[in-house]
Amino acid sequence: MSPDRRTRSMPSSRMAGTLRLVADALRGRGGSPTEGPLTSAILMLAIPMVLEMAMESVFAVVDIFFVSRLGSDAVAAVGLTESIMTIVYTVAMGLSIGVTATVSRRVGAREPEAAGVATGQGMLLGVAVALVFGTLGAWQAPALLHVLGATDAVVAEGLGYARVLLGMNGVIVLLFLLNAAFRGAGDAAIAMRVLWLANALNILLDPMLIFGLGPFPELGVTGAAVATTLGRGTAVCVQLVTLFGWSDRLRVAASHLRPRPDVMKRLLRLSATGTLQIFIGTASWIGLVRVIASFGPEAVAGYTVAIRVVLFALLPAWGLSNAAATMVGQNMGAGQPDRAEASVWRACALNLAFLGSVGILFVAFAPELIGLFGVDALTAGYAQHGLRIVSAGFLFYAYGMTLTAAFNGAGDAWTPTWLNLCCFWLWEIPLAWALAFPTGLGAEGVFTAIAVAYTTLALASGVLFRRGGWKAATV
Numbered sequence: 001m002s003p004d005r006r007t008r009s010m011p012s013s014r015m016a017g018t019l020r021l022v023a024d025a026l027r028g029r030g031g032s033p034t035e036g037p038l039t040s041a042i043l044m045l046a047i048p049m050v051l052e053m054a055m056e057s058v059f060a061v062v063d064i065f066f067v068s069r070l071g072s073d074a075v076a077a078v079g080l081t082e083s084i085m086t087i088v089y090t091v092a093m094g095l096s097i098g099v100t101a102t103v104s105r106r107v108g109a110r111e112p113e114a115a116g117v118a119t120g121q122g123m124l125l126g127v128a129v130a131l132v133f134g135t136l137g138a139w140q141a142p143a144l145l146h147v148l149g150a151t152d153a154v155v156a157e158g159l160g161y162a163r164v165l166l167g168m169n170g171v172i173v174l175l176f177l178l179n180a181a182f183r184g185a186g187d188a189a190i191a192m193r194v195l196w197l198a199n200a201l202n203i204l205l206d207p208m209l210i211f212g213l214g215p216f217p218e219l220g221v222t223g224a225a226v227a228t229t230l231g232r233g234t235a236v237c238v239q240l241v242t243l244f245g246w247s248d249r250l251r252v253a254a255s256h257l258r259p260r261p262d263v264m265k266r267l268l269r270l271s272a273t274g275t276l277q278i279f280i281g282t283a284s285w286i287g288l289v290r291v292i293a294s295f296g297p298e299a300v301a302g303y304t305v306a307i308r309v310v311l312f313a314l315l316p317a318w319g320l321s322n323a324a325a326t327m328v329g330q331n332m333g334a335g336q337p338d339r340a341e342a343s344v345w346r347a348c349a350l351n352l353a354f355l356g357s358v359g360i361l362f363v364a365f366a367p368e369l370i371g372l373f374g375v376d377a378l379t380a381g382y383a384q385h386g387l388r389i390v391s392a393g394f395l396f397y398a399y400g401m402t403l404t405a406a407f408n409g410a411g412d413a414w415t416p417t418w419l420n421l422c423c424f425w426l427w428e429i430p431l432a433w434a435l436a437f438p439t440g441l442g443a444e445g446v447f448t449a450i451a452v453a454y455t456t457l458a459l460a461s462g463v464l465f466r467r468g469g470w471k472a473a474t475v
Helices: 001-027 038-070 070-109 112-139 141-147 152-167 170-184 190-209 221-246 263-296 297-332 337-365 366-371 378-392 392-407 414-436 443-467
Strands: none
Touching: 001 038, 001 141, 001 170, 001 190, 001 414, 038 070, 038 170, 038 190, 038 221, 038 297, 038 337, 070 112, 070 141, 070 152, 070 170, 070 221, 070 263, 070 297, 070 392, 070 414, 112 141, 112 152, 112 170, 112 263, 141 152, 152 221, 170 221, 170 297, 170 366, 190 221, 190 263, 221 337, 221 414, 263 297, 263 414, 263 443, 297 378, 297 392, 337 366, 337 378, 366 378, 392 443, 414 443
8 A cells, every 4th residue: 555545544534533532432332441441441431421411401402491481480480499409419429429420440350249239329329318418408498498598489389399399309319329439430321321211201291291291290390390200210211221231231139128227338438528528519509599699589590590501511521531530539448649640740731621612612603503592681791791701710620620530530539529628618718708709790700709719629620630649539
């Protein structure tokens, strides 16, 4: 073959290789986190994880897209309820940290039975927590909305939404937890498929149940919660069937559901720290909502729309971060700490390329993006300014989220916990109040505080990760 012909064939061979990699990743076949080229191993995990989170980001936007047709009170009700739901997400994500770290370490060490036991015990813990939150949340929904600054009109509009979402939180907890187990086992493709199923059903049912299309009842904003519960509940059923019979990477048997105090203790140790870590980070959003509620329902609605659009980008980026966590866990289990560290820096670079590009688009096209939601002019103004300010920090978020996920994947949940405490509670919330009131920036001060806090998190995480203390963590 002549040199010219060989040169021309190189791009086509690279393209064919890329397409094969994508196809294998979507099928969940080929590749290993502990072997082969780093970039390929990361992408084998990251592609389905990014697509999984991309569908979740579509879900976050779709709910607001339809609910915004009902007015600012309905959007504010969704935003305030989501702030309460951050407590549920906190517990689900905290348990997920413990399950991912344990399952990935056991799979890396070639211990499938131990991985199944860890998953089963995590399920028991998740169900117990969901029952407590579901009972208390549905009962006290009106009081919780009022505490967050909701007006009587907002409570009247959104009470049904809040009670359904809080009362049926178990489907959210199990969906998060079981997908964390699949990801820890390296089976990111099944996690992607079940989340696609959940969100596809939600997108289909949302307009039907909100507006009463066809044979469906018109439930208003409550319909959005019912659609979410039905979609995610169906996905959980598929997860359970897969775990108990279909999966070739992670299996759970009935014997794994018998309480094992020793395993639960280890999971609780990791999950309690992880829950505290996520609680510190996500509960700070409640503090931010309380500050921004001082500027009226339109400000809360604008904040809600802006954050939903931000999540449209951040959720896929979190998918790539989850790939870094699995790479770290499995390589530490296989006794390859240097490969674990190298994989994290590679994942940071990939995340930077993605989030940096999206951030530029969000800053440039904020009016057009917010215009898709059909909100009133005052709400749209808050949302546009918020979107631009928060998106300006995307370059730093790429590193911050990947590094904190890597700490968790190694079983070192305390480092990101202290980072969250310092960056969000001791820095972000006081800064938001100071910028909103004494300096007179109003709602824009809250958005500025978000960007500054996440930038601080990225810088501090990079320094601590380089020190390497996470390599001594045990699971």
